[in-house]
Amino acid sequence: MDEWLLRIISTAGYAGVAALMFIENVIPAIPSELILPFAGYLAARGELNLVGVIASGSAGSAAGATVWFYLGRAWGSAGMHRFVERHGRWLLLDIEDVTRAEDWFNRHKRRATFFGRLMPGVRSLISVPAGVAKMPTPVFLLFTIAGTVLWTAALTIAGYLLADAYEKIRDVVGPIGTILFVGVVLLLIVRYVRRQRKTV
Numbered sequence: 001m002d003e004w005l006l007r008i009i010s011t012a013g014y015a016g017v018a019a020l021m022f023i024e025n026v027i028p029a030i031p032s033e034l035i036l037p038f039a040g041y042l043a044a045r046g047e048l049n050l051v052g053v054i055a056s057g058s059a060g061s062a063a064g065a066t067v068w069f070y071l072g073r074a075w076g077s078a079g080m081h082r083f084v085e086r087h088g089r090w091l092l093l094d095i096e097d098v099t100r101a102e103d104w105f106n107r108h109k110r111r112a113t114f115f116g117r118l119m120p121g122v123r124s125l126i127s128v129p130a131g132v133a134k135m136p137t138p139v140f141l142l143f144t145i146a147g148t149v150l151w152t153a154a155l156t157i158a159g160y161l162l163a164d165a166y167e168k169i170r171d172v173v174g175p176i177g178t179i180l181f182v183g184v185v186l187l188l189i190v191r192y193v194r195r196q197r198k199t200v
Contacts, residue, residue, distance in 0.1 A: 025064025
């Protein structure tokens with residue numbers, strides 16, 4: 001699995017990093033915890049530039065977050081709930097995901113837009129209640145980009161610094177990465193089946 005992901009990033013470069021991070025924010029297919037460390041590893045090998053990876057990853061991630069922000073602003077809370085009830089299974093989302101993000105935002109207000117970007121499971125959908133609350137776009141972008149850059153830089157630099165260790169244990173990490181990826185896929189399938197049952 002690691003070779004497959006490395007090949008995509010290596011071939012597509014910064015555009016590939018941005019696209020993967022955009023998709024990760026809209027649909028939780030491949031988590032950023034896998035994408036960014038591998039991109040950092042390629043930067044350590046000299047195939048990519050570390051700053052370029054952070055910039056492209058942050059841009060793709062922020063763009064994905066902005067999609068949810070404008071959907072929340074356009075549809076409101078009730079509209080988002082209806083959308084997720086009808087179509088959430090295709091995006092691997094359910095009402096609990098939206099409610100969790102709304103509760104976090106209601107507790108922390110504007111700060112949630114920053115800190116939520118640092119929390120797996122909340123980071124994508126925290127943009128929805130920000131849009132519902134009609135947070136000013138410049139304020140939303142400021143908090144979102146700040147949190148996104150911090151998250152992206154941390155994971156990318158971790159991959160960069162651990163590149164030598166990865167080279168030494170590559171034969172072990174490969175199978176582990178595959179197992180983790182299969183686990184994520186199975187989890188997504190289980191979530192999809194559960195959502196299908198709820199709609200029956």
